[in-house]
Amino acid sequence: MNPLPVHPRTPVFDIVIEQEDLDAVAEVLRSGWLTMGPRTEAIEAEFAAHIGVRHCVATSSCTTALHLACIAAGVGPGDEVIVPSLTFVATANAVRYCGGQPIFADLIGSHDLGIDPDHIESLITPKTKAIIPVHYAGYAVPIEAIVELCERYGLALIEDAAHAPDAYVEGAGGAPRMLGSFGASGCFSFFPNKVLAVGEGGCLVTDDDQIAATARLLRSQGMTATSIDKQRGEAFAYDVVGLGFNYRFDDPRAALLMTRFRRLHGEIERRRELVHRYRSAFADFDAIDIPYSDEQVDRSSCYLMGVRVDPAIRRDFRARLIERHGVQTTIYPATHRLSAYVEAFGEVSLPQTEAVCASLASIPLFPHLSDSEQDRVIAAVKQTVEGLS
């Protein structure tokens, strides 16, 4: 799929690049050092500190970070890994890259789209190796319950935090604990429509020295030395001690990530404000249902603003919004219903996920969405739903 720039009046995501971003990238390009070097190291250190873990390994994408996380968790042929279906296909693909089989667990319900710990537990078998919960839309899954399951059954926990930079849960004593810090690995995406966007990119965070070492080694072909080591005169020859990849990030993207990262928290605050505005606008509007609670919003990264409508009208709802009001929406297909998954693993029934995937659509949400533009979206959504009901 090659999505080309479309210019709806109100896109579902939008990003603003500031002058400081441009200056940072220009500076790296002028320096001539483009592959992973000091800028990548700097953002890795800063992001790890932000999440509250010891290591951050920047990668070419979140997909590749998930792959490295699965390898580090020891996923291999014959292993099962429990994943949600309401996610992007990369979550389950990462398991398949290792020869493992993704097992889909249902979500909690229409009020909370996180993976259901009870259903997870019912799917655990002797072949289960790991669980990859997805903090969908930036809202925490019941992470403590899942951590507890992993400990009880000896499973690896990999958090797909692609949607969830700067999201947290209240830990012991009420102190915030960042999503991505609970698992053996947490994986983030810097894809253009994400809350922390630079283009293609991602990272794996971990507190585990061994996992970090494996991820670093395999990110760069399994080579024992990198270009920056050679440049610094620290390495003369290298060995290759694993089946690695080129999953590297680079310094121009790292520079952009750094300047954008420093604005992230303010942007997330604005996202939360916008979500609260949406929620109160639709609170008394019966034809639209909104998942999650107000308290959850305050801890979320608020990546997506999902609204649920009657499945019978969703297609027309989306078509009319874009055609008559220039309001773009997106939807997620359920992973277990994709051809590649039906062909490989057969039909699976996940009633909650199927109901949600048939009714959910994301409406515009980005930090520089103005109140007045948002009001226009709200009016358009209400009018469209009313016209179809």
Add this chain to the structure above:
Amino acid sequence: MNPPEAAVAPQWRVMLTDWQIGEDDIEAVMETLRSGWLTMGPRTQELEARFAEISGATHAIAVSSASAALHLLCRAAGVGPGDEVIVPAISFVADAHAPRHCGGTTVLADIDSPTRPLLGVAEVEPLISERTKAVIAVHMFGYSGAADAAYELAEFCAERGVTLLEDCAQASGARYPDGRWVGSLGLAGCFSFFSKTALGVGEGGIITTDDADFAAAVRSLRSHAMSSVTWDRHRGHAETYDVGELGYNYRLDEPRATLALSRLGRLDASLADLKRIARAYRELLADLDGVELTFSAAEIEHGGHFAFPVLVADGATRDRVREQMRLAGVQSTAYPALNLLTEYLDPDAAPRAADFAARHIALPIYADLSTSDQQIVVAALADALGGQSGG
């Protein structure tokens, strides 16, 4: 905010490569960033169209790296469990990894000779089995090979029903003696935009092919095989996309595509500089005792020139010479023979490759290498060898 520059560029007087990024390149990237459209958009399309035009290929597909490209080439060529792929032992480890990422087996071949570290029919033929699916020819250091060797290899593969793939990661702009670009002899070729090349952008690569089905397969696999297809329409939710098979995130993004596109405009000029510098090396080193040149004067003329490899007497000399050059501030590199790496250990598999690996020094070469810097390199080499520079 940024760590000190010294963290990257230490004491080198002459670096292996030091490609400059022009203000026009930078402005182009700034414009893309300002547009706010950061992946899979008009710049990537333009890069692909332009690269296809310049290389003479019907299709070009931009990807996240040449390693990703090699993986996709093997996938799209149908490499799977039980299949063997022949890869030269003097290449880069990504060539050996790629077949294995598809579940296949890598079979390492020796090279033609230490002075021509490329694959020929003589090396490939004994390794062909009924399980051989493909051969990856690698244009090391940017050389397309001796006049007939590459054509012979292509003919041989065609006769045996084996797919020929070309790794041109080090060979952007290199041609065959008949003037066609490398990458055009096999089913597909791939190029790298990693930073030590004329087209360096950071990380990136591109695949070329004349085969429409192959191009479509690669294009699909590059982005998780996502498509809105009939299957979904059939099921009544055509408003979304389907995923038809196991794909990857091997996309290039728009800022990098912009930089590659901008640099592509200077490729011919860079190649002219590289050839001039390579010719000068041959002259400066011709009479230097203890140095053996690789490849031929004719091969320089259609090569891409990624680094300038020369041979010295033996491995011990090489290590000593490289160390002395390093102390003199001259950076060099050397490639290991893949069959001597822990991951691919098979010490007797490729004696000529092992000989080349032990004895070669790859000297700095890039378009802006000045005459005086080149003389510093040659003098450092001569000093280390304890002889006199021939220039």
